[in-house]
Amino acid sequence: MSKIMVFAQLNGGQVQKVALEIITKARSLGDVTAVVLGQGAAGQAALLGQYGASRVLVHDDTAYDQFLSEPAADTLGTLVETEKPDLLIVGTTYDGRDIAARLNARLDCGVITDAYEISLEGDNLKVQVPWYSATTIVDVTLQGGITRLLLVKPKSFAAEPLEQPLQPQVEQISAAISDSARRAQVTENVVQKSEGPRLEEASVVISGGRGLKQAENFSLLNELAGQVNGAVGASRAVVDAGWVPYSYQVGQTGKTVKPSVYIACGISGAIQHTVGMKGAKYIVAINTDPDAPIFKFADLGVVGDVLKIVPALTQEIKQRKG
Amino acid sequence: MNIVVCVKQVPEPTGTNRLDPASLRIMREGVDSVLDPADEYSIEAALQIAESQPDVNITVVSMGPERAMEAIRRGLAMGATKGVLISDPALAGSDALTTAKVLAAAIKRENPDLVLCATESSDAYTGMVPGGIAQHLKMPLLSYAKKLQVSGGKASIERQTESGFQKVEASLPVVVTVTGSINTPRYPALKGIVQAKKKPVDQLTAADLGFSPDQVGEKGAKEKVLGWSPAEQRKAGTVIKDDGTAAVQIADFLAKLKVI
Ligand SMILES: Cc1cc2nc3c(=O)[nH]c(=O)nc-3n(C[C@H](O)[C@H](O)[C@H](O)COP(=O)(O)OP(=O)(O)OC[C@H]3O[C@@H](n4cnc5c(N)ncnc54)[C@H](O)[C@@H]3O)c2cc1C
Ligand SMILES: Nc1ncnc2c1ncn2[C@@H]1O[C@H](COP(=O)(O)O)[C@@H](O)[C@H]1O
Numbered sequence: 234m235s236k237i238m239v240f241a242q243l244n245g246g247q248v249q250k251v252a253l254e255i256i257t258k259a260r261s262l263g264d265v266t267a268v269v270l271g272q273g274a275a276g277q278a279a280l281l282g283q284y285g286a287s288r289v290l291v292h293d294d295t296a297y298d299q300f301l302s303e304p305a306a307d308t309l310g311t312l313v314e315t316e317k318p319d320l321l322i323v324g325t326t327y328d329g330r331d332i333a334a335r336l337n338a339r340l341d342c343g344v345i346t347d348a349y350e351i352s353l354e355g356d357n358l359k360v361q362v363p364w365y366s367a368t369t370i371v372d373v374t375l376q377g378g379i380t381r382l383l384l385v386k387p388k389s390f391a392a393e394p395l396e397q398p399l400q401p402q403v404e405q406i407s408a409a410i411s412d413s414a415r416r417a418q419v420t421e422n423v424v425q426k427s428e429g430p431r432l433e434e435a436s437v438v439i440s441g442g443r444g445l446k447q448a449e450n451f452s453l454l455n456e457l458a459g460q461v462n463g464a465v466g467a468s469r470a471v472v473d474a475g476w477v478p479y480s481y482q483v484g485q486t487g488k489t490v491k492p493s494v495y496i497a498c499g500i501s502g503a504i505q506h507t508v509g510m511k512g513a514k515y516i517v518a519i520n521t522d523p524d525a526p527i528f529k530f531a532d533l534g535v536v537g538d539v540l541k542i543v544p545a546l547t548q549e550i551k552q553r554k555g
Numbered sequence: 556m557n558i559v560v561c562v563k564q565v566p567e568p569t570g571t572n573r574l575d576p577a578s579l580r581i582m583r584e585g586v587d588s589v590l591d592p593a594d595e596y597s598i599e600a601a602l603q604i605a606e607s608q609p610d611v612n613i614t615v616v617s618m619g620p621e622r623a624m625e626a627i628r629r630g631l632a633m634g635a636t637k638g639v640l641i642s643d644p645a646l647a648g649s650d651a652l653t654t655a656k657v658l659a660a661a662i663k664r665e666n667p668d669l670v671l672c673a674t675e676s677s678d679a680y681t682g683m684v685p686g687g688i689a690q691h692l693k694m695p696l697l698s699y700a701k702k703l704q705v706s707g708g709k710a711s712i713e714r715q716t717e718s719g720f721q722k723v724e725a726s727l728p729v730v731v732t733v734t735g736s737i738n739t740p741r742y743p744a745l746k747g748i749v750q751a752k753k754k755p756v757d758q759l760t761a762a763d764l765g766f767s768p769d770q771v772g773e774k775g776a777k778e779k780v781l782g783w784s785p786a787e788q789r790k791a792g793t794v795i796k797d798d799g800t801a802a803v804q805i806a807d808f809l810a811k812l813k814v815i
Contacts, residue, residue, distance in 0.1 A: 334686020343777025346681045372781040416695035417725045425719035473735045530789045537797025545802035
């Protein structure tokens with residue numbers, strides 16, 4: 234049986250959803266060991282067992298939360314060297330990427346980023362990766378070395394609990410975190426709260442682009458979102474312009490969303506944007522330019538002025554709700 | 556203070572990258588190439604540090620084909636001090652693992668206090684190279700910076716996170732990756748472009764940095780492409796022109812989907 238190690242990252246003391254998605258996939262590939270590092274690590278075993286981890290290695294130490302990448306990369310590096318799993322899978326989060334980059338160099342193992350389908354038969358690893366803004370699906374493998382490192386983006390796999398949860402064996406990691414790993418120190422965490430559902434979880438996403446003309450007009454999207462219990466997203470152009478925080482960004486360098494309905498308002502539909510939203514069940518686009526590329530993706534395209542149509546739509550929905 | 560900025564010449568990122576079916580690498584022939592726009596932010600960040608304190612040297616480093624010289628010249632035109640071009644046919648086809656190794660070896664010679672990279676390149680976008688450089692140079696990594704301050708032997712950043720940002724600091728030397736919201740890169744002035752032609756650029760091969768040809772490039776790459784296929788594309792639906800009823804039609808559509 235193949236040995237699959239999954240780095241189950243925490244966020245605010247909770248296992249991140251991407252870890253459960255990865256474990257769901259990993260359990261079909263072999264025997265899953267989850268590694269949990271940081272404050273709250275000890276309390277996660279039951280949840281990880283529900284998704285298919287048969288073994289959970291924990292190190293409940295705040296150093297992992299206080300210092301970027303090095304403590305986690307050191308501990309994971311040592312674990313991989315002693316345990317020699319066939320795969321180490323890490324979620325593509327900010328921290329996950331930094332840690333994987335260090336592990337790649339330390340273990341000299343090579344890495345496949347953005348694995349979205351994985352098969353492992355004996356020693357034969359085949360991974361599908363969307364390249365060139367997901368216009369091409371490429372099958373790749375990693376040669377040489379014992380452990381192969383994969384990064385998986387959130388939402389690449391569905392998280393599905395087992396009908397019969399496993400009761401994982403829990404082991405404490407004995408590693409000590411060296412002083413030399415305590416260098417990039419987090420001195421403050423600022424959480425920018427947004428109202429309504431989270432962008433990644435919402436069943437309706439309303440995104441705005443440069444066609445909104447100015448930052449203030451995002452309030453039109455917030456009002457519409459309020460009516461349909463939606464979340465508001467954005468194109469990179471307006472994030473870079475500072476209209477909304479980066480956490481709103483949808484696309485290649487932002488979030489991947491798969492809502493039931495995605496409403497693109499004043500977004501041209503550049504390939505780096507559509508890669509993050511083309512998994513939506515339905516797409517509605519509003520754009521003044523009839524040749525905007527977004528219309529090639531939209532189920533309902535409306536050629537028109539977003540500044541007129543969005544407020545009218547909000548009004549219309551309010552009325553229908555009575 | 557010595558700052559090294561890692562830059563890359565990439566196919567024009569607003570075009571669609573294509574795969575060369577024979578080599579299964581990014582098609583670079585017959586495609587306009589430019590300094591990766593993502594790297595302009597790190598060059599600008601370096602220039603702003605140089606303008607705020609005395610004795611700052613900025614070295615732009617690139618590994619790539621001869622064409623990568625254009626990226627270096629553009630960095631020099633913006634105001635960097637000198638360049639290092641690592642170009643060698645043996646390096647063609649290098650993966651992120653090798654790229655980080657080779658760049659780290661070249662950067663080390665510059666004795667840097669600060670190494671700046673973009674969070675990810677526009678063509679490969681693995682985001683694996685900067686962390687690899689940090690690991691090889693045994694430096695801390697301050698990543699995803701949307702603000703950067705360097706003073707008193709320390710670098711402090713505001714780092715983007717999924718839900719906001721965090722303040723992070725580390726003593727120099729350090730590797731920092733910057734995002735597109737950190738600054739507005741300047742255009743090189745004509746004078747800068749003229750001066751850039753006279754600024755020194757070191758040219759290095761893999762062997763100069765102590766690598767043998769079979770450790771690097773295609774031969775040294777761990778990642779192997781097995782095959783490829785075009786991704787499934789969505790189909791276009793109905794497009795209507797707003798005649799004043801668009802809001803009603805969208806509402807009907809949403810109602811049909813039971814969103815309202
Ligand atoms: C490496 C790389 C990574 C990238 N990653 C991302 C990413 O993650 N996410 C992302 O979004 N982008 C990303 N981009 C940027 C992407 O290429 C586009 O530049 C960006 O998505 C454009 O944003 P936009 O559609 O808001 O702006 P524009 O392209 O300027 O489009 C604005 C649109 O608004 C329309 N418009 C104008 N006025 C109105 C009006 N009154 N009513 C309705 N419509 C109107 C215009 O017709 C136009 O189509 C990336 C680029 C690169 C090179
Ligand atoms: N060949 C290269 N030469 C110089 N810098 C590079 C090279 N490849 C990557 N980098 C640096 O590392 C960053 C991230 O690249 P990547 O890991 O390819 O996404 C880039 O934006 C550059 O700053």
